[in-house]
Amino acid sequence: MAMTRRTKIKYFAGALILSTAFFLGVLVHKRDAIQREAIQSCLKDLENNCPGVFRYAVMLETENSRLNKRLAECRKEAKGWKEDASFVPEAFEGCREESCQPAGGQLNERGITGGVNTPRE
Numbered sequence: 001m002a003m004t005r006r007t008k009i010k011y012f013a014g015a016l017i018l019s020t021a022f023f024l025g026v027l028v029h030k031r032d033a034i035q036r037e038a039i040q041s042c043l044k045d046l047e048n049n050c051p052g053v054f055r056y057a058v059m060l061e062t063e064n065s066r067l068n069k070r071l072a073e074c075r076k077e078a079k080g081w082k083e084d085a086s087f088v089p090e091a092f093e094g095c096r097e098e099s100c101q102p103a104g105g106q107l108n109e110r111g112i113t114g115g116v117n118t119p120r121e
Helices: 005-047 051-083
Strands: 106-108 111-113
Touching: 005 051
Parallel strands: none
Antiparallel strands: 106 111
16 A cells, blocks of 8 residues: 555654654753752752851852952052142153143043053053
8 A cells, every 4th residue: 555645744744743842852851950959959969068058158258258358458548649739650750731631641539551561450
């Protein structure tokens, strides 16, 4: 018995639907396994009083403290530069006019930016 074109299309559609369903089933099973593993890992950490979370929190607080101290130093230093009228950056030596800009840079409230004598941040 020869298969008609319509019969071939039906078989192909059935095979496509079955293979898609199988593929989706594999994906769902894999996702469930990953979620199960994550939950088991969380439960294990809870049983051990979450040492990794506490270490991470302490490390973040230490770094935050260091950065806050450095920020305070930078602000104090920047304030001192604004108050000290005798401070003249090397790029401005010999330049006393309002319109004078450092070589290749701009002067703003934070200091010189983009010039040849600009310190690297």
